[in-house]
Amino acid sequence: MSTKSIRILLVDDHALFRQGLKFLLHSQPRYQVLAELGSLDQVLPCLQEQSFDLMILDYHMPGGESSAMLAYCKQRYPDMKVLALTGANSGIVFKQMRDAKADAVMQKEASPDELLLCLQQILQEHSSQTILSAAVQEQIDASETDLTPRELQILALIYQGHPTTEIAEQLSLSAKTVDKHRENLMRKLNVNNVVQLIHRVQELKLL
Structure with missing residues (x-):
């Protein structure tokens, strides 16, 4: 993955956020956004048509339940990295994304440099550990629930x-x-x- 282009799928229902993220990614020489989706029910048909190295997935999405979709994609397409993004500030949500086997969980309020660094880490990462920022980990540790x-x-x-x-x-x-x-x-x-x-x-x- 170090020399070839990184094929990216953006899944977010806010067009303005998608455009900003796409602009940021295209500022990097290796990143190519090949598809943009605004609903979860479009994900599986898209993945069946073409392959991606990376999916950037918003948590709050119409057309389904994001953690279930994430877990399925990681099982069905294990070589595809997934960065879970969320505007939430909830340890429960962060834990849900982590447990669904996201390669990284990040808040949307993160800086562009933080996001690019996170992508670099997960694209080079070979372990099964989910990359979490200190703030995200603190929220997970503070959340108390016995919900499965x-x-x-x-x-x-x-x-x-x-x-x-x-x-x-x-x-x-x-x-x-x-x-x-x-x-x-x-x-x-x-x-x-x-x-x-x-x-x-x-x-x-x-x-």
């Missing part, structure tokens, strides 16, 4: 307003299994219905 990665995926989709049938389809689960996870979430977060669940997510800044 699957429960966090379902919680994110519930928070986005998806019904059980859509959640089941996106995560390849049965509706009965999704309902059981919903019950567990309400029990663990000590709420009685979905409205209270959403309020609790906002109160605890889980997503």
